Amino acid sequence: MLDMIIIDGLSFSLPLFVMAIGGIYSERSGITNLALEGFQGFGAFTGAFAAVYLSGIFGASSDVPYYASFIFAVIGGGMFALLHALLCVKFKADQVVSGVVMNILAMASTSFLTKRINTSFFGNTANKFMLGASSRITLPGLSDIPVIGAVFKDIYPFEIMILVVAAVMWYVLYRTVYGMRLRACGDNPHSADAAGINVYAVRTVAVFISGCLSGIAGMSFAYSVSANFSPDIYLGYGYLSIAALIFGNWNILPALFACLIFGFARSGGSAVIQELGLPSSYNDLVRILPYVLTLLLLVFFSRHNRSPRALGQIYDKGQR
Secondary structure: OHHHHHHHHHHHHHHHHHHHHHHHHHHHOOOOOOOHHHHHHHHHHHHHHHHHHHHHHHOOOOOHHHHHHHHHHHHHHHHHHHHHHHHHHHOOOOHHHHHHHHHHHHHHHHHHHHHHHHHHHHOOOOOOEEOOOOOOEOOOOHHHOOOHHHHHOOEOHHHHHHHHHHHHHHHHHHHOHHHHHHHHHHHOHHHHHHOOOOHHHHHHHHHHHHHHHHHHHHHHHHHHHHOEEOOOOOOOHHHHHHHHHHHOOOOHHHHHHHHHHHHHHHHHHHHHHHHHOOOHHHHHHHHOHHHHHHHHHHHHHHHHOOOOOOOOOOOOOOOO
16 A cells, blocks of 8 residues: 555655646746646646647557657647746736636636547547556666665656656756856846846746646646546646745745645545545545645644745836
């Protein structure tokens, strides 16, 4: 049972983590981002459509649709995020309102487009793209280690991808000139502008990155949690990522810890229900555990958090 808790917990935690990294990039630049859920949904829609279409060309047994779906999810999530950047950076819209609108727009548009595409291309009226579950990898030798070996057992390929992306994103944020400029824009954009930094460009790129990473998360959930794409399978996941980055004080490694708590709470609850032989209806109760933990973590730890000083503030170059 412990092995399954670890395996399922990681497969849920890591997509949350990569999405939380995207939120950290956006908010460390000064743009409040409640639209992560919309970004992941639209990115996954783009990737799932590409996967289904390419499966008809290369065959269901080919790996091309699987890996191509993540590429298209990155593109779709990033392009959709540019709309949020346009509203918040260019037109100086209220960032919270823009984020909520983006989530609603993503759900409505993907539901409509999925039905229209299924009707036009595949001859059915479903609002889902059937993908199937992702294959898994087990690393021989390492997977035989007691307890810890579960980390190397039944790994989804996207989990490895996410860890690589997370390492790159950590390096960019904390060890590069762009990362330093991004953090400066979130703390004191007027000083950053005085130093010659294009605050508008930095913030736009940061929001774009958040959309790209959210697309990876959405596609990961589609291949693991549900084995299909539908507009309603992501409800709440974006907000869990936001809670994780807040708990992590807008830093990447502490956000990973929060995501692991959420993931293991979910998988641990499911394992207990299976072990006790309880009806499947109790799984709905398990699904609320990460959200209950979210409330508790925010109640006890949010008072110690220090958000970027310019987070949510509309930047106007002419006001110094």
